[in-house]
Amino acid sequence: YKKxxxxxxxxxxxxxxxxxxxxxxxDFMWKGQSKLISFNRSYYIDKIRYSTRLQGRFYHSKEIAGYNSMVIGDTESYWYELRVKNSSIAKGMDASCLRDFILRADTFKTVYRETCQEILKEDIPLYEISGSFYVDFKIDMSKLNFSFY
Incomplete structure (x- = not known):
């Protein structure tokens, strides 16, 4: 996952x-250490851009070699996400990744659209979310899905 x-x-x-x-x-990664990574997360809710700084801890499952997940904060809920690098958007998503995601997700929504690229060009003030807002997730790269818990 670190790669x-x-x-x-x-x-x-x-x-x-x-x-x-x-x-x-x-997500924009800005500082990484051996087991920690700091990053900025930006997104829209009702046409308002929000941004927050988060820190994740890499997690190693004994069943799989290497780091295969990242934990952020603490929560009891979980969900799946399909996440890709920006360069993969232009090339087109790997069909096997999409297939594996669909097999694990009963229902899902589209978060990314072509117009989202504009968020990379924006130079507007960002709304900061309180530091008490945390998302906890585990990303299982061996199954090509993101398990949130």
Missing amino acids: FLTRYEPVWTVYSTWENHSSCKV
């Missing part, structure tokens, strides 16, 4: 089973 994240390329949430009203969710 998936890079400081030089945004990571988009394309599809999600999380029932919320956000769209165009994108």
Whole structure:
């Protein structure tokens, strides 16, 4: 999973089973250490852009070699997300990733649309979310899905 994240390329949430009203969710990595990564997350809710800084901890499952998930905050809910690098948006998504996501997700919504690329060009003031807002998720790269819990 650490190889998936890079400081030089945004990571988009394309599809999600999380029932919320956000769209165009994108993460920008800005600082990484051996087991921690800090990043900015931007998204829209009702046409208002929000941004928050988050920190994730890489997690290693004993069943799979290497780091295969990241935990952020603490919550009891879970959901799946299909996330891709910005360069994969232009190339087209890998069909096997999409198939595996659909097999695990009963219902899901589209979070990314072509117009979301505009969020990368915007130079507007951002609304900051309180530091008490945390999202906890586990990303299982071995199954090509994102399990949130």
